[in-house]
Amino acid sequence: MAEDKAKDSIWSQYTDSDREVLEKLSAGYIDFLSRCKTERESAAEAVTLAEKAGYRDLYAMLEAGEQVRPGDKVYAVNMKKSVVLFNIGEEPLEKGMNILGAHIDTCRLDVKQNPFYEEGGLAYLDTHYYGGIKKYQWVALPLALHGVVVKPSGEVVEICIGEDEKDPVFCVTDLLVHLSQEQLKKAGAKVVEGESLDILVGNYPLKEGEKESVKAGVLKLIKDKYGIEEEDFQSAELALVPAGKARELGFDRSMVLAYGQDDRVCSYTSLMAMLETGRMRRTACCLLVDKEEIGSVGATGMQSRFFENVVAELLNAMGQGSDLSVRRTLANSKMLSSDVSSAYDALYASSFDKKNVAYLGKGMVFNKFTGARGKSGSNDANAEYLGEIRGIMKKHNVHFQLAELGKVDLGGGGTIAYIMSLYGMQVIDSGVGVLSMHAPWEATSKVDIYEVWKGYQAFLVEA
Structure with missing residues (x-):
């Protein structure tokens, strides 16, 4: 089973149009990686791109006494290190949001x-x-x-x-x-x-x-x-x-070698998917946060109340300002915790379970759970939610794979998923397989970047 999975090729299934979009996305991503190497730089670039796409500063709107209505696109910034964007849908916010959440800090x-x-x-x-x-x-x-x-x-x-x-x-x-x-x-x-x-x-x-x-x-x-x-x-x-720019990797230029791909590969594709959304039935949200690499602590990390406070302000600007409204909105939301996964490396094969590992170039990765050893610190998504996500990906022809970080007793890791799950929302980790994760230079596949971008778009419009 593992051998078959490793031999499957997505490249051969792409049309010329697919390849053109893939290369354009990869070129934009490489440029982003080369210019945005800190959370401040990434947050500033996210705001620049959001404003070009028609997003407005939520707090500036509130100061001006403006109301927020369906169809509005707004953003908020936290201490120049975290950003959240909303595309307000037709349904009441209390029915929940579709959230893409990634981190923009790096080692x-x-x-x-x-x-x-x-x-x-x-x-x-x-x-x-x-x-x-x-x-x-x-x-x-x-x-x-x-x-x-x-x-x-x-x-x-x-x-x-x-x-x-x-x-x-x-x-x-x-x-x-x-x-x-x-x-x-x-x-x-x-x-x-x-x-x-x-x-x-x-x-x-x-x-x-x-x-x-x-x-x-x-x-x-x-x-x-x-x-x-x-x-x-x-x-x-x-x-x-x-120092230096991100580069294409390999004779065939099929991969990307760069600093900080954990987690800018997911934050960039999440942001691009968000900026390309049109009129929404259900509110879409893209959350880019700081401090994940040190436990999501501090005022700009996911454990702060920044996101919750912005949601409260948003509801209040829509005439739904109660604490219960905030709780319902968060509990009824669905989220993809957009973060990377380890990819199989043949040079270190003994560290991986070949049946349950992500392979570079085989598409978007879903981790039902992360954590360490006995799933310690893990969110562990519900099977029903995973089934729903699989259905969405298949409907939109997104190539995906299910994986774990590595062999059970060798260690592990965590994301912001467990923090968001505290609100009672459905959350699962999803992203891109990475070679040499946390090294000064990390490697990813253009195929996976393209597929995860497609997957994030599908989630925002369908979940």
Whole structure:
């Protein structure tokens, strides 16, 4: 059964028209990945695209005293890091929504609040890694600096260094192999320690012979260009991410290699599916959130009340402002938790159950449950809901597969599905299979990107 599944080809079933749409979608996705590497950048791009598609700022409408009516398309932003969009349907909101929910944060190296130091004639930035990473993968790699620095006056300075070909890049150094006998005896988790993931940023002294003159030289360059003092980094959000553009992968260009595809592959396709919806019977919603990689915590994560508060505001603007209306709306909603799944990798075959794993290039992936080992922390969708979803996908000719993350006792993972299920709504995880998940560069198939986009569109109009 597993062998047959692995041999099936979707490519051969596509028409020339399918291939044209697939390549256009992939080109837009690659461009998105290349330009949007942080949650702030992704949220800003989502707003730009939404406004072009006719969406309006919900809170601006509320300030102007406007009502929200069926046919309206609105959005709301939370602290520039999370976005939610609604296409208001003809049915009362209390009957529920069809929700696509993805996250736009990714694994990275965050700059600490007091980061600058000099040692051995080299200047460094101290970092704290974000999300679940293999630390040894982040050494000897060109890195770009993205983020914002906020001065006490409130002025926000945006930083992006390392993406333009003329920009310098940064890196974490590695120990030369000639001196690595002791290092290579360590377990993988200890080969590179978290406190060793510091970024090399300079070697040119401002004045010869002075203490910490290399650090002083770097700080002078920063002040001259950005007007930022060293103490301003105390109120900064800066991240180091792999430098460079997303690329097509393989001789046949059938795949995408890029940083941050978990979960931008699902957030981008969810957003595109949402923006292409027309007049709706049932309200459609696209939710793009922050902090999933660290447990969905904080004011911009899914565990915050942001989404619930926006739904309350939306209902109030439609003349249905009671707490009961909010509860009914959420409980009657249906959701695809749009997140990635592990894809079968023949080089690490022993980690997968071949009968229950996603295969790259075989279509959209559904995970009935995630969690770890004994399904700990899992949503575990109802069979009735999964049956309904299967029917929708088959009706719209969406190729899909059912999968788990890997062998039962090897670990696991989670998404925002379990949080949304707390409202009593039907939720299932769905997305794209990924190779090298959480590595600085991840791989996906154009086929899966195309099929998941089709699947998200089908869900919004049919569920």
